Amino acid sequence: MRSKPFDCCGFTLLEVLIAVMILGLSITAILHQFSVALRAGSIARENTQAVIYARQKIEELKTAKEIGPFSESGRFDDGFAWQTEVSEYNHPEYEADPELYDNLRFETFIFKAIVTWQDGDRMVELATLHNVRKKQWK
Numbered sequence: 001m002r003s004k005p006f007d008c009c010g011f012t013l014l015e016v017l018i019a020v021m022i023l024g025l026s027i028t029a030i031l032h033q034f035s036v037a038l039r040a041g042s043i044a045r046e047n048t049q050a051v052i053y054a055r056q057k058i059e060e061l062k063t064a065k066e067i068g069p070f071s072e073s074g075r076f077d078d079g080f081a082w083q084t085e086v087s088e089y090n091h092p093e094y095e096a097d098p099e100l101y102d103n104l105r106f107e108t109f110i111f112k113a114i115v116t117w118q119d120g121d122r123m124v125e126l127a128t129l130h131n132v133r134k135k136q137w138k
Contacts, residue, residue, distance in 0.1 A: 050080060050115040050124040057084050057113040058128060067109055067132050081120075085112045089129055106131045 011019075053076060061067070061084060073083040089108040094101040112127040 046117060046122065047124065049078075050117060050122070051126070053080055053082060054113040054115045054124050054126040057082055057115075058111050058126060060084075061086060061111045061113075062130060067130070069109075080115055080117045082116075083114045085114075086110070087112075104134070106133050108132075 067086060069087050071083070071085045073081070075081045087110050089110045091108070109130050109132060110127055111130050112125065114123060114125045116123045
């Protein structure tokens, strides 16, 4: 019995090339997922920082000694810009019955904080209502 010269166990060149191609595509897909995850993490960090800045600005408005309608803006050191606005809140029932509003001991304001970054392409806006004792009742 004679054995054939090419009858040995192993992989052909074509099989090796296909395996390398599948491995390369798999690694490329995995690296792409890492890139997407890093980008999503960065966006989440920026959104979180913007919300923290907006909450900080609203808390500053709440601690002001005199509260009245006004607007203000500025920039943080890390590229975030902010704008705050205080305006009177007019409840629909107040317009229907002005005497009801006159008898209240407080007035309601809307505190709004807007934080932008990436040259205004991204934005977070927070707003809240805040009751303040009227001057004649202090």
